[in-house]
Amino acid sequence: MPQQVLGASLRVAIHAPAPLIRAGLSGFVAMEPRLREVPRDRIREADAIVVAVDVADASVLDLLPSLSDHPGARFLVVVSERWQADVSTARHRGVRAVVWWDFCSPDVFVRTVRAVAGEDGNAAPATRTVTPTRNRAPLSTREVAVLRLIAEGRQCDEIATELSYSERTVRYILYGAMKRLRARNRTHAVSYAIRAGLI
Helix, strand or coil: CCCCCCCCCEEEEEECCCHHHHHHHHHHHHHCCCEEECCHHHHHHCCEEEEEEEEECHHHHHHHHHHCCCCCCCEEEEEEEEECCCHHHHHHCCEEEEEEHHHCCHHHHHHHHHHHCCCCCCCCCCCEECCCECCECCCCHHHHHHHHHHHCCCCHHHHHHHHCCCHHHHHHHHHHHHHHHCCCCHHHHHHHHHHCCCC
16 A cells, blocks of 8 residues: 555545445545545555445454455444454454444544544554444443443432533433443443443
């Protein structure tokens, strides 16, 4: 893979089985003047290869070498549902970042592609932006803060005072975290978040 020169266009290849997802990611590329999509037959020229999947598992990692046999290929994996692959194997196969579809705004996409491509001339850290965690989407900063305080035994009114939120906002944040983690109740959410290393 060619060494990226600061100021040059970043070449991006997209692999997405679903036409609608592919069109969306192509649209993100088209919105950023610094990015240029390369066709599939020129994928070896790509500075970053974006792979969009529902579930990231061993079969997805096995697919990566067939997309580009270049030893320096760098992949950004966009996941919509679950991460079920071994992280160290993903790094070995060239995965340099993982982004959950729910969090893949145009800005996040562009920044992550730049990092994956090593725009500054350095290799991007593996699995930056979002590290996959036990088949669940990551928590926001506010959700982490609320769950940590609940884990310490705080009540919603105490958390509201601590974080300078209204009690209603705390309950809204807590509900969002429970929904994201698919937890049955706050105890389930806290115990899951602790086991998964989220808090």
